[in-house]
Amino acid sequence: MSRKLTPMLQQYMEIKENTNDALVFYRLGDFYELFFEDAIVASKVLDLVLTGRSAGGEEKAPMCGVPHHAAENYIQKLVAAGYKVAVVEQVENPKDVKGIVKREVVEIVTPGTYFEMDENSTREIASIHADLVYATVVSCNLMTGSLKAIRVVNDPIEIIKVLQQFQVKEIVVDAEISQSLLEEIRSKTQIYISYEETLNQDVKHADRSIEIALRRLTQYLIYTHKRELTHLSDVVVLNDQSFLRMDYSSMTNLELIEHQKGKELTLYYHLNRTQTNMGSRLMKEVIMQPLVSVDAIKLRHQQIETLMNEYLMTDSLRSNLKQTYDIHRIVARLSTGKHSAQDFVRLKQTLMLFENIQKLVSDNELFEFMTQLDPLVPLYEELDRSIRDDAPVLLKEGRTFEKGIDAELDSLLDLSHNGKQWLLEYEAKQKELTGIKNLKVGYTRAFGYYIEISKGQVMNVRDDFGYIRKQTLTNAERYISAELQEYEVKISQASERILEIEQKLFDKYTQFVEGYSSAIHQIGDAIAYLDILLALTEISLLPGYQKPLITQEKTVNIKNGKHPVLEQTLINHQYIASDVDMSEARKTLILTGPNMGGKSTYMRMIALNVIMAQIGCYIPCESAEIGLVDQIFTRMGASDDILMGQSTFMVEMLEAQAALSKATESSLILFDEIGRGTSTYDGMALAQAIIEYINNSVKCRTVFSTHYHELVELESMYSGIKNVHVEVHEENDHVTFLYRVIDGRADKSYGINVARLAHLPQSILERATANLRRLELSKEHLNIGAEVIEVPIIPQEYHTVKSKLDRINVNELTPMEALILVSELKKDIGDDTHE
Template identity: 40%
Template sequence: MAHYTPMMQQYLKIKADQKDAFLFFRLGDFYELFFEDALKASQELEITLTSRDGGTSGRIPMCGVPYHSAENYIKQLIEKGYKVAICEQVEDPKTTKGVVKREVVQLITPGTVMEGSMLDEKENNYLASLSSFNDGSFVVSYNDLTTGENSVALIPGGFDAAMSELYSRPVKEVVVSSEFNAEHEQMLKDRLDYTVSHQDETEISREFHSLVKDVHQDKLRTGFGRLLNYIQHTQKRSLDHLQPVKVIELKQYMTLDLYSKRNLELLETLRKKGKSGSLLSVIDKTITSMGARMLKKWMERPLLSADHIATRHDQVEGFLEQFFERETLREELTNVYDLERLAGRVAFGNVNARDMIQLKNSLSRIPEILSTLSKFEHPSIEKLYERMDPLQDLKHLLEESIADDPPVSVKEGGLIRDGFNDQLDHYRDASKNGKKWIAELEQKERSETGIKSLKVGYNRVFGYYIEVTKANLRHLPEGRYERKQTLTNAERFITPELKEKETMILEAQEKSVELEYDLFLQVREKVKTYVKRLQELAEQISQIDVLQGFAQVAEAYQYVRPEYREQRVVDIKQGRHPVVEKVMQEGTFVPNDIYMNEETDVLLITGPNMSGKSTYMRQLALTAILGQMGSFVPCQSASLPVFDQIFTRIGAADDLVSGHSTFMVEMLEANHALTHATENSLILLDEIGRGTSTYDGMALAQAIVEYIHNEVKAKTLFSTHYHELTSLDEQLNRLKNVHVRAEEYEGNVVFLHQIKDGPADESYGIHVAKLAHLPEALIHRATALLDQLENVHVNGEVSASNEQEEQLTLFVEEPKPEKQKKSNDSNIEKYLGSLNLMEMTPMDAMNELYQMQKRIKS
């Protein structure tokens, strides 16, 4: 320390407490960064790296950004997952001897951002904490500092279940203890791309006990305490807007694990990040940003209560029935700003006068919204607004106090309306009359001196002055003017009278600005008392917005209300994939029925690649999610059970971060489904077993189908290219074969995208390769090899033992069920005589052939 200047010593002491953050150190009009912060920030922000005299230690690296434009630079760092500590001067430099006192006034992290320019207005910005316990359970706590929302959930299913829970929300940062499992912490960083922070203190201070009054489990209080203490540590200001903690009862909502949320592309697509192409992109017809955020919450947590689902459907039906009133409501909602985040900014203390005007204008629309809602005749709509508080007393306060067009800054005046405060009106009158006197003085002096170019001006350094060009100095009366400043071509003067008026005007202006700021703070404190009511109103408006959006989607895309029954029957007529039908030309999507009665648990789906098997499977899952979140669904009619969970294994992807191959990912996802599914779940498995040898894959696929059928008994759609599995319908009485129709025409395959009963007759693999424009010579060679493989051994004319090995190799490497049956009679009995393969299942028979092949080779 002794080697550095006093100011750098101050910097280093503060930096020691902010080791994991960029320290923005206020020096005059700049935030400066030093040492390693400067080196790294200059690269990340692409700003000039310079240096500064640090004392006897020599020059030290330095870079800086102007304080008035710092927000954009902070945003860039936050978006990259960094933290920024804001260190301000807390003493007036003019009245301080020596080093000005400085303190960190806020630590901005990815999960605690409040500035509007750093936020996605249609997405929550969650800070989460994850706490582990000795029994293997976890507690996940959430806070959105911008809205004050708090919630907590107990996760009994281990770390994977906790990961899936976190993945369900737009979390930007996770807080854990310093002793948290290091491997788990790394997974949070690598697999979920979270900023991970540490907080060990979990005791909730007395001032926040009211937030957890309905939280009775010690684990939940501990988990939320960790989160709350981190917020207090980083924000260092009022947190009056924090809402009571809601305990998330996971049993009330459909469970969607991490894999299913990703595979079904609910909020974003697999190939590219972003909303476009997701289910959200199709059904988001909300008007307000707070409504858009609520829609995502509903999508993340579909309901399990048939009664609650029916209530939402009733409300959607009510909005759907009255087009004109719904359009009027949509128009009125366009004038409602983000009440939820405005309330948060008020309580947080960073609200400005323009925010107050947005709040006033929003509240001005509430009576009209209530009037429009009263015109809907469906009784379910009445429940949406009967308890709505229009907050007209707050609107009147804002109307009386805040000017119509205030500046962004709250310290430059122009905030408060005339007539709100007598003293302010007096200052304004004095300033206004003084300026009028100044204008009249200019005319008077021109008239009396005859100098038409004479002017009365003002600047911050010299105040008011009378300016006369040097050519006209001879016209000035002797002794009347006192010289104030000499310019190249003019002289500036003052008179006793002008000096007196200057003092009056400047004093009035200065006092007016100071008083306006104080009055604004007083108004803000009064508005704070309305925060809870504002939050309740915001939630009601958000709910109305989501439901009218569902009605808008239902009308635009011909969605229908689904029925829910206790029987485990899936009966969808002319079902459609909500996203795929939007990207195809109108009328080209082929709808399909899905029917599974109480005696059918598994649909085994065969058919060629590109024929639509995956689309058919996904559309059932998306229909189930849409219905249970409260939306109507894309079909002609739908009767469904309430699914408690959905598990999907669709598509192939490596998990390189964890070192898992496509096949390992497939097995992990399949295991998760088999382990956690119940008979009330929905399982979608697509092409299980592709990532290994034919016989390994086929054995696994059959074993998984049998396990689901015999043990899990969940409704399951299982697509496969292993045609041998289609014979399982003879052994498994709750399995049914269906296939996607395809026809061969003039050597080409035509996909009809129609689901029909029974197994597919062939795979059309070479036809698909032809559609992919593989070289013609390759296609001819593949066709010839296929003919050879299908026809080998048909006549049974072989003799040498080396031919036996070749024939068996050909036989087992190309499983073709119908052709294989033709060769079984002439070859299997001939070469394996003692083995009675004809009485075995196809899978067992092929396993025997595989073992025999290995014995022949050895």
């Protein structure tokens, strides 16, 4: 087919063959054109008119195009729809080439590498390396340059949870990856899958699995950006104990970042009072990774208290922050070659404001994270001296750099901007030289610059004037001179030369600024952190918010605690506060009461207040003492989307298993209606066994809500278990929910009362009431047994080791893999000794 194509389309097809997984944006003049199948796809997604172009012979190639100056918007739409875009540009000057101009792919824009969308959104790209037991995920946020790694059990569901938690839009794998894993990712997520077989050998890491994933990821980033990226930070390994851990299911259940009914109902929306995009992005991380150090939380409390008390300073800090720019984004644009002169201007202004901020907090050691940084005064001064504040986004004829930066540029700018004045002075000079008073210097596009002398004065033109006759008119003669010709050449080449010089200067300053990339990034980190401190200060100043006492005890003691989001968003009625009293003697709370009574809200209230307390924020209550929580596990509502294809009951059991196998005595478990997905007897039997196991073996703080009222008997059987219920007022078969949790058991379920509130037909309500009375009289009363069962305490390490061994076919292990496995199993059981 290619032999029949025109030379231009032959070039297009050669490029397409090497980027067959991307739509090719092929630059032709002022347009990017797409051809053949790419044009058909793009025309549908972008709503463009599909036309045709001669392909050679009688064949017509389907074609559509977009203006180059508007390409960014079209690329954004394609990427948002899940496509890659290969941007093809001319790499030769057409003036220097006979025939077709050489073109190359200068960038491949992908769903995971595109950061020109919403500045507050999180778009990550990740690489996965899996062995027989583990999968290592290395994830990169290109805008911030951050890299993080986490290792999970090599199970598709666990891997997908991590990808969802990191908000990954694209993964990079090799051909050896498990196809069943890829099928699970394709069926359960919108994540784009890309392949990269080459590893970047320049990348090193102590952990071999992280190294392989990182090498593949960085090689892919070089391939897509056609350059090394200089702004990527060191990998942060997240498998340590440095923050409160929650998996994707828990974050979803607790509505931390996302909510089905709208983002305004999330904790992130409530807390995000930040002034900058950098602070807004950091707030997400802070919420998803609360602190687990008493000292770190107390330091944040001290910082917030200072900002609360020094309100004049706080106002000034907030005012300065509002005027800063997203310098993380600027560094990313520099690293990827997408920056403009305006990025230099914004960087300069932000550095100036940063110095102001440093001065405001200079006397307070609590803000060393800000004051200990180099304000980069030399960088600011050089940019201030060199770059005009009104510099254009695109380089345009001398409007980017200040005078005095380049002598030739200044001369050309004078020539270009003061051309009329030069011509007037030249004309006056020629009049004086010749004595011809009506001599004129003019210009036409066809003829160029000329000296015009009337017919009556031609005899006064002498040879020593250096004039050369070029054109005869009816009433005059036109001449040129060497000086005028030289000026014409200069002026015609000035614009082109100005752009050349500006491009060289722009590249020079790019290299200069890139040398400060790491230091600029640190300043961005400090601005973002100060921003979240100011946001948490604003929240902590809300009426009814109190500083929690953070301890190492196994307690959650909250007096009149409120759900922080609902308290702000409830319109129809006032939010009713409830106490939380959890301690060694009350570590397992069995929560009963009717649907709609507020059980799930109460459980979320506990978790959200713990999270807010451990990010250093004040919480809505009268008082609070919170013992550090290391992990939160939840099973609340229908968070089954990620595990579609599995029953609700299977999802319940998987999430319960995760909690039971991973929780420690410092963890918090919130289980809502575990066991409801199967029969009454099965469900109640499982619920009882799970409560007993958590209370007697895991021994962590737990709230277990249930409709199995028989389970309230467990309070009298085991120490540590206490009954609590949502308060209800009943009068003449009508119930009023009081939305408050108090000690004791609920009397009944009130299901028919809830149905009455939902306005079911009266005949159904009457029949249900009669049925209920008959069943209560006739059924054999369920008895959970008064015998106290000693639950065997099975070490969590046993579950971990057994799970790994169950996955392995020993006949497939190589000797090296067996040695690695033994080493991993020794770590799992806490034996780190070496022979």
